[in-house]
Amino acid sequence: MKITLTVNDAAYPLDVEPRRVLADALRDDCGLTGTHLGCEQGVCGACTVLVDGEAVRSCLMLAVQCDGVPIRTVEGLAGPGGEPHPLQRAFSAERGLQCGFCTPGFLMLAAGALDHDPRLGDEEVADLVRSNLCRCTGYEPIRRAITRAARDHQNGQEGRHRSV
Amino acid sequence: MVDRWLRREDERLLTGAGRFVADLRVDGRLDAVFVRSEVAHGVLREVDCSAARETPGVAGAWSAADLPGLPPMPGGEPAREWPALVEDRVRYPGEALAVVLGDDRYHAEDGAARVRTRIDPLPAVVTARDAAADSVALFDGLSNVALRGEAGSPIAGEVWERAAVVVESRYRQQLLMPSPMECRTILCVPEGDRLTVWSGHQAPHRLRSELAALLDRPEESVRVVVPDTGGAFGSKSAVFPEFIVVAWLAVRLGRPVRWVEDRRESLLVATRGRGQDQHVRLAADADGRLLAYELTVEADVGAYPHLGVAFPMQTAWMATGPYTTPLVHATVRSVLTNTMITYPYRGAGRPEATSPLERTMDVLARRLDLDPAELRRRNLIPPELFPYRTPTGRTYDSGDHPAALDLALRTLGYDGWRAEQARRRADPAALPVGIGLSCYVERSGGERGSLHDYVGVEAGEDGTVVARCGAASSGQSHSTVFPALVAETLGVEPARVRLIEGDTDELPGGVGSFGSRSAQIDGAGLQHAAGLLIEEARERAARMWDLPVEETAWSEGAVHPVRGTAAMGLSELVKRTGPLRIDERYEADMAFPFGTHAAVVEVDPDLGTVRVLRLVAVDDCGRALDPAVVRGQAFGSIVQGLGQALYEGVPFGDDGVPLLANGLLDYLLPTYAEIPPIDLRETRTPTPRTPLGAKGAGESGCIGTPPAIVNAVADALRLDHPERLQMPLTPDVVWRAAA
Ligand code: FES
Numbered sequence: 001m002k003i004t005l006t007v008n009d010a011a012y013p014l015d016v017e018p019r020r021v022l023a024d025a026l027r028d029d030c031g032l033t034g035t036h037l038g039c040e041q042g043v044c045g046a047c048t049v050l051v052d053g054e055a056v057r058s059c060l061m062l063a064v065q066c067d068g069v070p071i072r073t074v075e076g077l078a079g080p081g082g083e084p085h086p087l088q089r090a091f092s093a094e095r096g097l098q099c100g101f102c103t104p105g106f107l108m109l110a111a112g113a114l115d116h117d118p119r120l121g122d123e124e125v126a127d128l129v130r131s132n133l134c135r136c137t138g139y140e141p142i143r144r145a146i147t148r149a150a151r152d153h154q155n156g157q158e159g160r161h162r163s164v
Numbered sequence: 165m166v167d168r169w170l171r172r173e174d175e176r177l178l179t180g181a182g183r184f185v186a187d188l189r190v191d192g193r194l195d196a197v198f199v200r201s202e203v204a205h206g207v208l209r210e211v212d213c214s215a216a217r218e219t220p221g222v223a224g225a226w227s228a229a230d231l232p233g234l235p236p237m238p239g240g241e242p243a244r245e246w247p248a249l250v251e252d253r254v255r256y257p258g259e260a261l262a263v264v265l266g267d268d269r270y271h272a273e274d275g276a277a278r279v280r281t282r283i284d285p286l287p288a289v290v291t292a293r294d295a296a297a298d299s300v301a302l303f304d305g306l307s308n309v310a311l312r313g314e315a316g317s318p319i320a321g322e323v324w325e326r327a328a329v330v331v332e333s334r335y336r337q338q339l340l341m342p343s344p345m346e347c348r349t350i351l352c353v354p355e356g357d358r359l360t361v362w363s364g365h366q367a368p369h370r371l372r373s374e375l376a377a378l379l380d381r382p383e384e385s386v387r388v389v390v391p392d393t394g395g396a397f398g399s400k401s402a403v404f405p406e407f408i409v410v411a412w413l414a415v416r417l418g419r420p421v422r423w424v425e426d427r428r429e430s431l432l433v434a435t436r437g438r439g440q441d442q443h444v445r446l447a448a449d450a451d452g453r454l455l456a457y458e459l460t461v462e463a464d465v466g467a468y469p470h471l472g473v474a475f476p477m478q479t480a481w482m483a484t485g486p487y488t489t490p491l492v493h494a495t496v497r498s499v500l501t502n503t504m505i506t507y508p509y510r511g512a513g514r515p516e517a518t519s520p521l522e523r524t525m526d527v528l529a530r531r532l533d534l535d536p537a538e539l540r541r542r543n544l545i546p547p548e549l550f551p552y553r554t555p556t557g558r559t560y561d562s563g564d565h566p567a568a569l570d571l572a573l574r575t576l577g578y579d580g581w582r583a584e585q586a587r588r589r590a591d592p593a594a595l596p597v598g599i600g601l602s603c604y605v606e607r608s609g610g611e612r613g614s615l616h617d618y619v620g621v622e623a624g625e626d627g628t629v630v631a632r633c634g635a636a637s638s639g640q641s642h643s644t645v646f647p648a649l650v651a652e653t654l655g656v657e658p659a660r661v662r663l664i665e666g667d668t669d670e671l672p673g674g675v676g677s678f679g680s681r682s683a684q685i686d687g688a689g690l691q692h693a694a695g696l697l698i699e700e701a702r703e704r705a706a707r708m709w710d711l712p713v714e715e716t717a718w719s720e721g722a723v724h725p726v727r728g729t730a731a732m733g734l735s736e737l738v739k740r741t742g743p744l745r746i747d748e749r750y751e752a753d754m755a756f757p758f759g760t761h762a763a764v765v766e767v768d769p770d771l772g773t774v775r776v777l778r779l780v781a782v783d784d785c786g787r788a789l790d791p792a793v794v795r796g797q798a799f800g801s802i803v804q805g806l807g808q809a810l811y812e813g814v815p816f817g818d819d820g821v822p823l824l825a826n827g828l829l830d831y832l833l834p835t836y837a838e839i840p841p842i843d844l845r846e847t848r849t850p851t852p853r854t855p856l857g858a859k860g861a862g863e864s865g866c867i868g869t870p871p872a873i874v875n876a877v878a879d880a881l882r883l884d885h886p887e888r889l890q891m892p893l894t895p896d897v898v899w900r901a902a903a
């Protein structure tokens with residue numbers, strides 16, 4: 001099937017089999033290998049990307065379901081000038097990653113949540129961290145990272161609002 | 165401005181620019197998919213790949229019969245050979261019957277689905293105890309027992325008879341899946357006479373020599389490169405049957421071939437850890453002084469003899485633990501079972517040594533009506549006795565065990581929790597709480613024959629420094645930590661130093677990263693090599709300046725005459741005197757990290773649920789190269805230990821097939837929902853065995869935490885029969901124990 005994936009604002013015209021899952025299309029057809037596969041059964045969340053702003057497990061979605069829908073992956077997380085997203089900064093600062101394999105999934109999950117509501121509370125952050133698997137960090141550093149990013153994000157936005 | 169990224173690894177891993185094996189693009193690459201046995205044990209009657217070969221997108225399909233000359237797994241016994249593809253007998257579930265190569269994984273799987281196989285099932289044995297009976301033989305005419313060993317000397321009967329108390333118990337150290345988030349990977353790219361192998365692996369040089377030997381080609385013709393690796397925990401340190409098939413086909417076809425294991429396969433055929441049935445006897449006098457300890461291990465080592473058959477000896481050698489017990493005897497029997505092989509998993513032999521001893525210490529305390537902390541205090545090896553030679557043949561380098569215990573008790577607020585426990589015991593409506601302790605000592609660095617590594621430090625004309633070592637990181641921050649260490653030794657800015665590792669073309673040899681050895685051995689080696697580079701720089705400068713070497717000195721990355729101010733930096737020195745590179749094979753002795761973990765749990769006896777209220781871990785790994793990295797390792801390791809204590813395990817059906825059909829919905833890795841408040845504390849007792857003083861870190865949680873949690877549950881339930889509590893402590897297990 002001929003479809004166009006719109007990933008991080010770039011168009012990727014593809015000819016894919018209907019059975020092809022989104023994760024494989026992103027990784028192999030678009031060459032965006034930042035999205036990882038840890039279980040291919042919807043449990044680990046390493047493959048999480050934003051489809052139309054919603055966090056989805058890209059191992060459970062078909063590429064053809066995403067024709068023409070905006071998709072955001074970890075490669076599109078940094079700002080247009082390449083400045084890191086508050087989450088990227090915070091994950092580094094809080095040591096929210098070791099091997100980094102699960103990281104893109106946590107980043108995109110949290111990015112989607114922050115876009116919806118920059119004022120993430122402790123419970124919401126905990127819910128996010130509970131959604132995905134990490135075998136290295138023990139999660140607490142990931143929780144701290146998302147909390148810190150939410151704070152920075154808010155400060156950044158308020159800062160911007162003030163300066164307007 | 166402060167650096168935006170705390171670790172050098174962070175930028176690429178946080179922006180999607182990391183490169184794991186599955187991310188590498190190579191033209192013309194084929195994907196391998198294996199057809200696997202659905203039975204645990206049986207006679208293979210037929211494998212027919214013809215329909216698979218006709219499948220669109222399939223480049224080829226082969227059974228063992230189609231690949232004469234395919235080498236078997238190395239390190240086994242001729243009489244009990246482990247073929248890379250099953251020849252006539254299936255011995256573990258998931259064993260590979262055929263391989264299909266496709267232009268992508270979808271097509272290869274299409275082909276695999278069309279391979280026809282027929283197996284006549286045989287009865288299967290999945291525990292060491294069952295297999296040792298030899299009623300089902302994995303190899304006709306041969307016993308299932310693959311190895312017997314012992315540490316220490318047998319203990320005379322009168323010792324047990326005369327002791328005031330003898331505690332006897334049985335424990336099961338269940339099979340665990342290491343479960344790195346990235347499963348195993350290999351990509352073999354043949355080019356001319358060279359074969360480049362990309363693999364997420366812990367021991368690239370060993371993989372190179374094994375593959376070269378298997379393929380019967382010179383070692384130099386194989387290059388192994390380890391790119392970003394998504395965790396390993398021991399599970400990526402060997403060569404595997406699938407690796408042999410992939411490398412063999414890549415060479416034979418002259419095309420790049422890749423195998424990226426998926427989670428389903430991994431749960432079936434990745435190496436597993438632990439897997440021991442244990443029996444213990446512990447004797448003490450009326451004051452609680454330990455007199456004798458006996459540990460009998462029946463180890464389940466999987467379906468074929470292999471390197472891991474001897475690993476349970478680690479448990480025997482470490483059986484003494486941190487106590488002054490004068491008589492200790494440990495025996496091991498490694499038994500073949502119808503399971504994929506057991507192999508080191510984070511802790512590898514030391515969790516299996518710590519758990520039975522620490523659990524039995526708590527039972528002993530109860531029998532003697534002694535506080536478990538006090539019982540331990542009376543028996544811990546005092547600091548002045550180091551180096552301490554144990555009855556099981558280890559010589560512990562250094563330690564202050566009582567200090568670790570005291571710090572753990574203080575951090576936990578031990579007396580406060582005991583008061584709370586008493587309060588709840590007096591209140592019939594309150595859920596019971598229990599407090600569990602676990603004092604451990606472990607071994608890091610390696611065993612004889614693997615206590616060295618290759619290291620190098622090279623100064624460039626541009627003022628940069630390249631450090632090289634035989635280690636391979638799978639999340640341990642080597643690219644950050646090792647350059648910082650070399651920079652500190654040389655007195656230069658860390659930004660000027662970079663690390664190259666995980667590439668067999670870069671060093672003449674290497675051992676790798678396992679057994680908590682990288683900081684201890686490679687770290688000490690890099691510090692040593694940097695020191696040699698300074699000496700060489702001084703000698704060169706002395707010649708240039710026509711001074712005796714003693715008249716030169718080194719500071720802040722530059723050599724200068726002792727008298728006078730003229731200094732010459734590394735870049736200038738290299739420009740004037742030529743390339744400056746030190747390569748060393750560095751060797752040191754093993755070391756013994758130690759500590760105390762403590763847990764507080766609340767148990768609901770009616771539901772069998774366990775809530776961990778608090779965990780405290782006091783670990784001592786000597787000098788920590790980067791304390792924050794060490795804490796990250798400790799924390800993650802504790803969570804894996806929590807997984808063993810409460811959630812993880814491999815249940816089997818009667819047919820010997822693991823009941824893990826629903827993948828990670830059946831094999832329960834801890835999530836954030838399960839993480840209790842965890843306090844980390846450190847004591848610091850450097851190892852005298854290297855000038856650096858670092859001992860291994862990162863396995864402590866898997867070693868110290870599980871018995872602390874189990875002891876806490878037993879304490880909450882006031883159990884006299886600890887055998888009823890066997891890990892994982894699922895609600896079912898706890899409910900039955902409480903009943
Ligand atoms: S790979 Fe999609 S949830 Fe694990």
Ligand code: FES
Nearest residue numbers: 098102134135136
């Ligand atoms: S950082 Fe390795 S799995 Fe999360």
